[in-house]
Amino acid sequence: MEIIDSGRFRPGADGGAEYLEQLRVPALSFGTYSLPAGSADGQSPHREDEVYVVTQGRGRFTSGGRTVEVGPGTALFVPAMEAHRFHDIAEDLVALVFFAPAYSGVPQTGA
Known part of the structure; x- marks a missing residue:
């Protein structure tokens, strides 16, 4: 078992979005994504x-042509290769x- 310190707000060095990976095994990785108010994803x-x-x-999330309001407790699934982003x-x-x-760490290129 591992105890992972996660879920705290940690903006990037430039004050923007920050992804911090906290666990990696071949089948799964886990991290925390922090986005400051007003920032771009x-x-x-x-x-x-x-x-x-x-x-x-709080903010909004768009994926697969659908936009939803998000806040604490919102869970979202995004299939591989689908464009998505947090905004507002x-x-x-x-x-x-x-x-x-x-x-x-390799973005989708061409479909």
């Missing part, structure tokens, strides 16, 4: 399936992020 689609669980903050971030937002298989 510039991520690209991933090669892995992804689950977000919002633990703090009204309060500093923190989401737990689970990738399966483990995040490759």
